Amino acid sequence: MATLSNRLTVKKNLWPYLLIAPSLFIILLILGFPVFRLITLSFQKFGLEEIISGVPVWLGFENFRELLADPEFWVVLRRTFIFTFGMVAVSIIAGAWLAHLMVRMNSAIRWILNTTLILVWAMPALVGISVWKWMFSYEFSIITSTINRLGFDFAQRNWFTNTFSGFSIIGGIVAWGAVPFITISIYAALTQVPKELLEAAAIDGANPRQIFRAVIFPILLPIYVILISLSIIWDFQVFTQIWIVLDNRPPSEYYTMAIYAFEKSFGLSEYGMGAAIALLMIFSLLGVTWFYIRKMVQIGDSNA
Amino acid sequence: MHKRSSIFANISGVFAIVLMGFPVYWMVSTSLKKREEVISVDPRFLPSSLTLDNYRDAFAREGFATSLRNSIIVVLVTVVISLFLATFASVAIARTKFRGKKSFITSLLIVQMLPLSALIIPLFLLLTKLQLTNKLGGLAITYVAFILPFTIWTLRGFLANIPVDIEEAALVDGCTRTQAYRYVLLPLMAPGLVATAIFAFIQAWNEFLLAYIIMQSQDNLTLPVWLASFTTRTGTDWGPLMAASTVVAIPVVLFFSLIQKRIATGVTSGAVKG
Numbered sequence: 001m002a003t004l005s006n007r008l009t010v011k012k013n014l015w016p017y018l019l020i021a022p023s024l025f026i027i028l029l030i031l032g033f034p035v036f037r038l039i040t041l042s043f044q045k046f047g048l049e050e051i052i053s054g055v056p057v058w059l060g061f062e063n064f065r066e067l068l069a070d071p072e073f074w075v076v077l078r079r080t081f082i083f084t085f086g087m088v089a090v091s092i093i094a095g096a097w098l099a100h101l102m103v104r105m106n107s108a109i110r111w112i113l114n115t116t117l118i119l120v121w122a123m124p125a126l127v128g129i130s131v132w133k134w135m136f137s138y139e140f141s142i143i144t145s146t147i148n149r150l151g152f153d154f155a156q157r158n159w160f161t162n163t164f165s166g167f168s169i170i171g172g173i174v175a176w177g178a179v180p181f182i183t184i185s186i187y188a189a190l191t192q193v194p195k196e197l198l199e200a201a202a203i204d205g206a207n208p209r210q211i212f213r214a215v216i217f218p219i220l221l222p223i224y225v226i227l228i229s230l231s232i233i234w235d236f237q238v239f240t241q242i243w244i245v246l247d248n249r250p251p252s253e254y255y256t257m258a259i260y261a262f263e264k265s266f267g268l269s270e271y272g273m274g275a276a277i278a279l280l281m282i283f284s285l286l287g288v289t290w291f292y293i294r295k296m297v298q299i300g301d302s303n304a
Numbered sequence: 305m306h307k308r309s310s311i312f313a314n315i316s317g318v319f320a321i322v323l324m325g326f327p328v329y330w331m332v333s334t335s336l337k338k339r340e341e342v343i344s345v346d347p348r349f350l351p352s353s354l355t356l357d358n359y360r361d362a363f364a365r366e367g368f369a370t371s372l373r374n375s376i377i378v379v380l381v382t383v384v385i386s387l388f389l390a391t392f393a394s395v396a397i398a399r400t401k402f403r404g405k406k407s408f409i410t411s412l413l414i415v416q417m418l419p420l421s422a423l424i425i426p427l428f429l430l431l432t433k434l435q436l437t438n439k440l441g442g443l444a445i446t447y448v449a450f451i452l453p454f455t456i457w458t459l460r461g462f463l464a465n466i467p468v469d470i471e472e473a474a475l476v477d478g479c480t481r482t483q484a485y486r487y488v489l490l491p492l493m494a495p496g497l498v499a500t501a502i503f504a505f506i507q508a509w510n511e512f513l514l515a516y517i518i519m520q521s522q523d524n525l526t527l528p529v530w531l532a533s534f535t536t537r538t539g540t541d542w543g544p545l546m547a548a549s550t551v552v553a554i555p556v557v558l559f560f561s562l563i564q565k566r567i568a569t570g571v572t573s574g575a576v577k578g
Binding site: 013015016017019020022023024026027029030031032033034035037038041046051097098101102104105106107109110112113116117118119120121122123124125126127128130131132133134135137139140141142145156176179180233236237239240244247248258261262265266271274275278279281282285289293296297299300301 | 308309310312313314316317318320321324325327328330331334342343344345346347349389390392393395396397400401402405406407408409410411412413414415417418419420421422423424425426427428429430432445446448449450452453456506509510512513517528531532534535540542545546549550552553556557560561
């Protein structure tokens with residue numbers, strides 16, 4: 001058998017490299033090179049002039065110096081962190097709460113809830129955003145009119161003049177889209193806790209709380225770590241929700257890192273400055289999700 | 305793990321169903337309402353009568369046919385190419401040993417975390433330089449790059465569960481290695497290929513930001529960008545927008561229900577068990 005295995009896994013062979021070469025080429029070209037270019041770009045002055053001439057002006061750390069000295073940058077960074085924290089907290093708490101209650105639901109209700117969650121999960125981002133925008137539209141909002149019917153007087157209301165209510169709605173769209181994935185993942189993990197373990201714990205005289213702490217919680221912990229990390233990664237870079245809800249021209253009070261970088265690059269054609277913002281955005285994200293990345297690298301190791 | 309149902313859990317469940325389901329209901333019900341009823345300052349939860357006018361208006365709207373065609377082309381090209389390449393790469397990872405494999409796998413995992421809204425700047429400049437903007441091929445190849453890491457990783461998971469012995473048996477029986485892959489391994493991978501194909505389909509069908517930046521001319525819109533075009537400086541055409549949104553969502557909902565289970569466990573189990 002050894003020789004046969006060797007025929008399948010010959011070591012000094014070009015086969016594996018030929019097999020991964022096309023994928024590697026595309027990934028390096030479309031993802032790898034832009035990462036490298038993002039770094040070089042952030043040290044350059046690169047605008048329309050430079051796109052046409054093709055000759056960038058090297059600035060050293062000038063873009064970063066200018067950014068870090070700009071009070072707006074710090075406002076945007078702080079806003080992005082708060083907004084991300086809010087969305088992650090709401091979607092994880094709501095998702096976990098729902099998943100843990102799902103095991104205690106009547107099977108018909110659980111089935112309908114599960115179907116609803118899948119339906120929401122399947123909604124293309126732009127479809128979901130359009131519907132929410134419609135629900136909170138200025139003139140014909142079902143939400144405003146329902147509130148009015150309950151006896152309040154909101155008349156016609158622009159929900160986005162106030163940034164707090166505006167960000168709450170945008171965060172609501174993001175959380176609404178994220179909760180199904182979180183709930184279903186945690187629920188799947190909960191139902192996969194081996195019965196034998198629970199029975200063994202019960203036989204050994206553990207009460208439900210002890211069972212949760214000693215058996216269920218350790219199994220769920222890695223799932224929570226992954227879900228929280230993924231939520232941070234996704235929510236930190238939220239772009240489309242803000243962009244579409246505010247009609248493709250969000251006012252500066254709505255700038256998050258992603259929008260700020262985008263406006264600098266595509267709005268003002270200051271691609272170098274945009275790249276510097278984007279790079280700082282990646283660094284902030286790396287800092288926050290360091291734990292998760294280390295875990296990913298370990299998985300890569302164990303697979304080799 | 306299921307316990308006796310509790311009233312509190314059931315009430316929460318109903319509450320969650322209403323809260324999560326309402327936007328979907330509101331989209332479909334608005335799409336079936338008459339125009340006067342859609343743009344009413346006192347909207348009703350139930351349509352008084354049903355009509356398909358909004359669907360007719362949406363289909364008649366400029367750009368529907370072209371953006372539908374564009375979306376289908378981009379999705380098909382993306383799915384075929386990414387699956388084809390991912391099959392090869394995943395066989396290499398799951399079935400062979402080679403130097404640099406560790407770094408390849410690690411970079412596959414890391415690359416999936418890169419924020420698109422940060423990469424879009426150099427990506428746009430790169431595609432401009434390669435003259436790939438405003439070309440369906442340029443958009444498709446970009447999608448392939450973004451989808452490949454996940455598809456390779458998922459297919460690798462499927463392959464890891466197929467015993468090597470089966471291919472070895474085929475080799476004993478006189479197959480060449482290529483034949484063993486083609487006639488033995490590939491059919492066994494079929495369920496994995498279908499699941500990843502659907503995943504790639506959904507990603508490419510739903511994607512907005514890249515298409516919005518790369519495809520700027522009116523003939524090159526994809527469906528999500530077309531949806532965004534319902535809002536102009538003079539306002540939004542809500543009824544037809546809800547009808548169009550429903551139409552764009554339907555294929556995804558259908559495909560999604562097919563692979564939902566696999567994705568739910570796939571994302572987390574791949575990362576936990578490795």
